[in-house]
Amino acid sequence: MNKIAIFADVQNIYYTTRDSFGRQFNYRKFWHDINAQGDITRAIAYATQRDDDQQTRFHDALKHIGFTLKRKPYIQRSDGSAKGDWDVGITIDVMETAKDVDTIILLSGDGDFDMLLKKVMTKYGVSTEVYGVPALTARSLMDAASIYHPINSLLLL
Secondary structure, rough: OOEEEEEEEEEHHHHHHHHHHOOOOOHHHHHHHHHHHEEEEEEEEOOOOOOOHHHHHHHHHHHOOOOEEEEEOEEOOOOOEEEEOOOOHHHHHHHHHHHHOOOOEEOOHHHHHHHHHHHHHHOOOOOEEEEEOHOOOHHHHHHOOOEEEOOOOHHHH
């Protein structure tokens, strides 16, 4: 059975789906689709932490779906966007997990992860898949992945 690990850059997915579609990503549908493809052995959602009831409910929902939640303090940028500074944490977790799975799935459009995907494919022979909003996903990330899945209305609430 295909062993799958999922790494979700929550802030990236939130802002890209909001900015492109005005809607939120459907993590439950995504989980259902991936679970049908194999055994999800690890799933981590990386998010920012604010004391906000709506965000707390969202984080609880992610945990209920099956994600382990990792949080960092909320950092507000001058342009209004938020940053959780999870790139290094995601990279470490992917590198530590890649040797134990067949497929790495990354939910992010951040081009900083292109080298990471190339490295784990070369070093561990894993397949890598990226889910991202087409207009806001770095071309280098799309090209680095074994498979790129454009987020569209089928994966939105």
